[in-house]
Amino acid sequence: MREIVCDVAVIGAGTAGIGAHRAALKEGARSVLIEQGPGGTTCARVGCMPSKLLISAAEAAHGAQSADVFGVRVADVRVDGPAVLRRVRRLRDDFVGSVFEGLENLPPESRLTGRAVFEGPDTLRVDDHTRLRFKAAVLATGSSPSVPEPLRSLSDRVLTTDTLFEIDDLPDSLAVLGAGPVGLELAQAMARLGVRVSVFDPGNSLGGLRDPDLSRAAREIFSAAFDLRLGTEVEAGEVEGEGVRLSWKGGSGRFTRVLSAAGRPPNVRGIGLEETGAKLDERGSPAFDPRSQRCEGTSLFIAGDANADRPILHEASRQGRIAGRNAARLASGGSVERPERWTMLAMVFSQPQIAAVGGGFDGEAGHRVGRADFCDQGRARAMDRAQGGLRLYAEPDGRLVGAEMIGPEVEHLAHLVAHAVQDGLDAKTFRDRPFYHPTLEEALDTALAGLTERDG
Ligand SMILES: Cc1cc2nc3c(=O)[nH]c(=O)nc-3n(C[C@H](O)[C@H](O)[C@H](O)COP(=O)(O)OP(=O)(O)OC[C@H]3O[C@@H](n4cnc5c(N)ncnc54)[C@H](O)[C@@H]3O)c2cc1C
Numbered sequence: 244m245r246e247i248v249c250d251v252a253v254i255g256a257g258t259a260g261i262g263a264h265r266a267a268l269k270e271g272a273r274s275v276l277i278e279q280g281p282g283g284t285t286c287a288r289v290g291c292m293p294s295k296l297l298i299s300a301a302e303a304a305h306g307a308q309s310a311d312v313f314g315v316r317v318a319d320v321r322v323d324g325p326a327v328l329r330r331v332r333r334l335r336d337d338f339v340g341s342v343f344e345g346l347e348n349l350p351p352e353s354r355l356t357g358r359a360v361f362e363g364p365d366t367l368r369v370d371d372h373t374r375l376r377f378k379a380a381v382l383a384t385g386s387s388p389s390v391p392e393p394l395r396s397l398s399d400r401v402l403t404t405d406t407l408f409e410i411d412d413l414p415d416s417l418a419v420l421g422a423g424p425v426g427l428e429l430a431q432a433m434a435r436l437g438v439r440v441s442v443f444d445p446g447n448s449l450g451g452l453r454d455p456d457l458s459r460a461a462r463e464i465f466s467a468a469f470d471l472r473l474g475t476e477v478e479a480g481e482v483e484g485e486g487v488r489l490s491w492k493g494g495s496g497r498f499t500r501v502l503s504a505a506g507r508p509p510n511v512r513g514i515g516l517e518e519t520g521a522k523l524d525e526r527g528s529p530a531f532d533p534r535s536q537r538c539e540g541t542s543l544f545i546a547g548d549a550n551a552d553r554p555i556l557h558e559a560s561r562q563g564r565i566a567g568r569n570a571a572r573l574a575s576g577g578s579v580e581r582p583e584r585w586t587m588l589a590m591v592f593s594q595p596q597i598a599a600v601g602g603g604f605d606g607e608a609g610h611r612v613g614r615a616d617f618c619d620q621g622r623a624r625a626m627d628r629a630q631g632g633l634r635l636y637a638e639p640d641g642r643l644v645g646a647e648m649i650g651p652e653v654e655h656l657a658h659l660v661a662h663a664v665q666d667g668l669d670a671k672t673f674r675d676r677p678f679y680h681p682t683l684e685e686a687l688d689t690a691l692a693g694l695t696e697r698d699g
């Protein structure tokens with residue numbers, strides 16, 4: 244077995260790990276990046292990018308099918324499933340290729356292939372070929388899709404996002420387990436591409452929305468798009484003919500395929516974390532400081548989906564950079580930095596889109612609420628997308644703390660609100676800014692007016 248000594252070991256060449264490795268190298272550390280799989284990052288290979296490619300195809304189909312409302316006649320819209328999936332894979336491969344290109348300028352000796360497992364607080368084994376001694380390590384092992392127990396005997400008829408984008412043609416029907424961001428985005432895309440879709444979730448929330456009014460609106464909107472069964476748990480599944488039969492309390496149904504979108508637990512098990520001295524919870528996750536990314540009482544740092552704190556791309560990227568920089572500093576005897584956290588920003592690329600900023604809705608917090616409705620908003624009506632609403636939450640003194648929204652293109656509004664919250668703006672100051680007419684941003688002006696009217 245080869246023995247290597249380094250300053251920083253980074254486990255996982257996803258977005259967080261690549262960011263950590265680059266940051267550690269930039270600090271002058273001897274850093275080694277270890278990857279067990281095909282690489283290319285979850286985002287580019289099986290996550291953000293292929294899902295958005297499928298959604299773009301679905302939006303094209305939906306636009307053609309619904310053009311009639313504008314007086315635009317589009318005859319005979321037909322979805323060519325294999326062609327849709329070929330384009331998804333072709334562009335996905337480009338995105339994955341760009342990730343590899345980005346790695347080309349890194350020293351080749353700073354990268355190892357294989358599965359890393361801790362043997363002790365400063366030692367890793369990589370497969371059976373290398374033992375690595377490090378001064379600090381970054382755990383950037385990401386997360387993996389979970390498959391609920393009733394689906395485990397259904398073999399390749401169960402898809403996850405690791406396999407969905409590899410199918411040759413669209414299935415006739417699809418059961419989706421999970422109405423979180425992954426389930427909702429893909430269920431709607433598949434439905435718009437002509438697949439008969441049913442969505443099951445034992446919970447009552449859609450796309451992570453918590454605000455009761457907006458949740459109600461979301462349930463109404465998406466029940467019109469596909470068969471939505473919230474509060475329903477699939478209890479059993481069996482192979483039937485070329486498809487599967489799923490059963491739930493009070494019913495059963497046959498589907499060509501099932502997509503498991505029931506969450507993504509972090510990859511923290513089976514990698515010897517118990518050998519590191521880290522304080523582990525009952526799920527095997529280490530206690531860590533979300534500002535420095537440092538695992539309590541160790542020279543380990545944890546970034547990205549691996550810490551399950553904010554499993555989204557821009558956080559993985561930033562946390563990776565912070566962890567890599569801190570690991571390098573610790574390795575050279577320096578102290579770690581604890582930068583302020585960014586305001587939380589999360590979205591779902593359904594149509595209408597869903598977004599949450601800051602803490603989102605908190606029924607206990609006594610926040611003031613500013614409201615706007617897209618149903619009677621001029622620009623949304625012009626686009627035939629007049630659905631949903633916006634809620635802004637503020638402290639009693641007017642300082643903005645967050646928002647939830649469901650509506651047309653709210654990705655842009657959500658950024659504006661996130662930046663305002665992070666800058667510590669109050670509603671009055673934020674409102675004293677230009678809002679162009681006619682834009683969707685005018686909904687923000689309306690909600691801010693609701694918060695400021697008492698202030699004069
Ligand atoms: C379908 C889908 C859509 C998404 N859409 C969005 C979106 O639109 N916007 C957004 O912000 N986020 C989105 N996300 C979430 C986003 O993709 C993730 O938050 C992000 O990719 C996580 O990056 P990471 O670096 O933490 O993990 P990863 O990119 O998964 O990297 C972890 C790496 O670690 C490797 N690894 C694990 N264990 C070991 C080991 N022991 N030894 C060596 N290597 C190991 C793995 O092979 C993997 O390559 C989506 C996710 C999915 C699944």
Ligand SMILES: NC(=O)c1ccc[n+]([C@@H]2O[C@H](COP(=O)([O-])OP(=O)(O)OC[C@H]3O[C@@H](n4cnc5c(N)ncnc54)[C@H](O)[C@@H]3O)[C@@H](O)[C@H]2O)c1
Pocket residue numbers: 391420421422423424425426428443444445446448451476477504505506507553554555589590591592
């Ligand atoms: N647009 C985006 O930014 C985007 C898109 C996709 C994913 N993501 C990220 O990926 C993360 C993971 O998303 P996700 O949707 O996979 O997970 P999630 O944890 O957010 O949602 C999982 C859903 O599955 C449900 N569920 C759990 N067990 C189930 C079962 N047995 N049957 C049916 N449903 C079950 C849960 O109630 C929950 O609603 C998100 O937190 C998000 O940060 C982001």
